[in-house]
Amino acid sequence: MVKRQARGRQRIAEILDAALVQFAETGYDKTSTNAIAARAGMSPGSLYQYFPNKEAIADALSQRLLDELREAHATAFDDTAVTELPLPDLVSRVVDPLVFFHVANPGAKVLIGERGQPLHTGVTDRVAALLRARSPELPDDDVRRSSTVAVQIVAALMGGIVAAPEPERAALVHELKRALTGYLGTPAGL
Amino acid sequence: MVKRQARGRQRIAEILDAALVQFAETGYDKTSTNAIAARAGMSPGSLYQYFPNKEAIADALSQRLLDELREAHATAFDDTAVTELPLPDLVSRVVDPLVFFHVANPGAKVLIGERGQPLHTGVTDRVAALLRARSPELPDDDVRRSSTVAVQIVAALMGGIVAAPEPERAALVHELKRALTGYLGTPAGL
DNA sequence: CGAAAATACGAGCGACCGCTCGTAAAAGTC
DNA sequence: GACTTTTACGAGCGGTCGCTCGTATTTTCG
Numbered sequence: 001m002v003k004r005q006a007r008g009r010q011r012i013a014e015i016l017d018a019a020l021v022q023f024a025e026t027g028y029d030k031t032s033t034n035a036i037a038a039r040a041g042m043s044p045g046s047l048y049q050y051f052p053n054k055e056a057i058a059d060a061l062s063q064r065l066l067d068e069l070r071e072a073h074a075t076a077f078d079d080t081a082v083t084e085l086p087l088p089d090l091v092s093r094v095v096d097p098l099v100f101f102h103v104a105n106p107g108a109k110v111l112i113g114e115r116g117q118p119l120h121t122g123v124t125d126r127v128a129a130l131l132r133a134r135s136p137e138l139p140d141d142d143v144r145r146s147s148t149v150a151v152q153i154v155a156a157l158m159g160g161i162v163a164a165p166e167p168e169r170a171a172l173v174h175e176l177k178r179a180l181t182g183y184l185g186t187p188a189g190l
Numbered sequence: 191m192v193k194r195q196a197r198g199r200q201r202i203a204e205i206l207d208a209a210l211v212q213f214a215e216t217g218y219d220k221t222s223t224n225a226i227a228a229r230a231g232m233s234p235g236s237l238y239q240y241f242p243n244k245e246a247i248a249d250a251l252s253q254r255l256l257d258e259l260r261e262a263h264a265t266a267f268d269d270t271a272v273t274e275l276p277l278p279d280l281v282s283r284v285v286d287p288l289v290f291f292h293v294a295n296p297g298a299k300v301l302i303g304e305r306g307q308p309l310h311t312g313v314t315d316r317v318a319a320l321l322r323a324r325s326p327e328l329p330d331d332d333v334r335r336s337s338t339v340a341v342q343i344v345a346a347l348m349g350g351i352v353a354a355p356e357p358e359r360a361a362l363v364h365e366l367k368r369a370l371t372g373y374l375g376t377p378a379g380l
Numbered sequence: 381c382g383a384a385a386a387t388a389c390g391a392g393c394g395a396c397c398g399c400t401c402g403t404a405a406a407a408g409t410c
Numbered sequence: 411g412a413c414t415t416t417t418a419c420g421a422g423c424g425g426t427c428g429c430t431c432g433t434a435t436t437t438t439c440g
Contacts, residue, residue: 008416032396034398043419047399048398053398059400146365149369153369179339181376183368194387224429232388234390234428286417308410
């Protein structure tokens with residue numbers, strides 16, 4: 001019951017790897033499950049031994065990416081000094097790992113952009129917690145709105161950042177940080 | 191050669207009307223041309239008498255929407271006083287008609303979000319011209335980047351704005367303006 | 381009126397997609 | 411080695427989609 005399951009888990013990982021690449025190339029809808037199977041070097045039948053349907057593949061992949069992202073963000077969010085950091089520094093702390101993650105995982109944004117919200121919710125909650133820690137007096141609705149907007153801004157610009165070649169990419173990351181500090185730095189009751 | 195073409199143009203308009211509604215409901219990819227034809231009250235064959243393929247429908251619709259948008263924005267962009275207006279006022283001048291347009295035309299965002307860039311380019315160019323007028327000393331690359339980012343921010347938040355019920359919508363529009371003024375108000379060489 | 385052009389119809393073709401199922405080889409268990 | 415379980419295969423089913431085409435109707439024009 002051990003050695004077999006090891007092979008099975010390996011297969012699952014191969015499927016998710018293939019799906020990530022395929023989603024990045026063709027998007028979620030236009031990626032066929034047969035293509036994922038082919039890229040993973042297996043038959044459609046084998047793929048469907050591990051996943052009940054296409055959506056389950058995307059869900060599992062989202063979960064895996066969210067775990068990786070959480071790990072990459074651990075230092076940015078866990079630090080208690082986060083409360084007193086200057087805003088630009090805090091933004092960099094959050095944005096830099098995020099950019100690194102998306103550059104390393106092109107196709108992750110597809111799981112955000114073309115499906116429900118899978119990756120968004122987890123990140124938004126953490127940003128909300130962060131904002132609440134920095135501005136405890138802010139009404140809860142405002143916190144939720146601001147964090148949602150901030151995450152949407154990041155998501156909107158991330159596509160261009162990942163696609164850009166390196167000299168331009170840095171400039172775009174800079175713009176993203178500028179947008180976030182500009183947005184979050186303005187008092188909410190404008 | 192006159193009366194016939196009149197009917198033909200009417201049919202084309204009916205197709206575009208139907209396509210707009212259908213795109214808004216199901217998105218571009220998942221909208222079938224047969225569904226567009228059915229909603230327009232005609233057969234698939236008739237639809238394809240006026241458009242060579244599905245993409246051409248989306249293109250024509252994008253063009254029509256862009257024209258309407260340009261008209262709605264005329265007052266915001268043509269005014270020469272635009273150069274000396276305070277930034278928040280200028281943002282409102284641009285954003286408010288844009289919100290109105292998207293609320294009146296749900297589905298317009300689909301033509302942006304799920305296809306190349308059709309509606310974006312036109313708007314981005316005009317925003318770039320506006321920024322250039324306000325900051326003539328800014329390098330051209332910076333202007334282009336800033337306007338692209340600004341348009342992407344608007345596009346990112348517009349979906350939520352259109353979807354939100356009225357009390358929340360106003361708050362989200364306010365957030366959008368806050369984000370834009372915060373972003374554009376910060377000096378570019380941060 | 382009669383010919384030509386424009387408009388209209390809708391069954392259905394070919395291609396693709398998500399997914400199934402009958403079958404069979406490996407691997408684990410006793 | 412016999413039996414069960416897990417893994418693997420791939421042809422193909424049922425369905426949808428973009429689009430075509432043969433045919434019929436309506437309008438324009440001389």
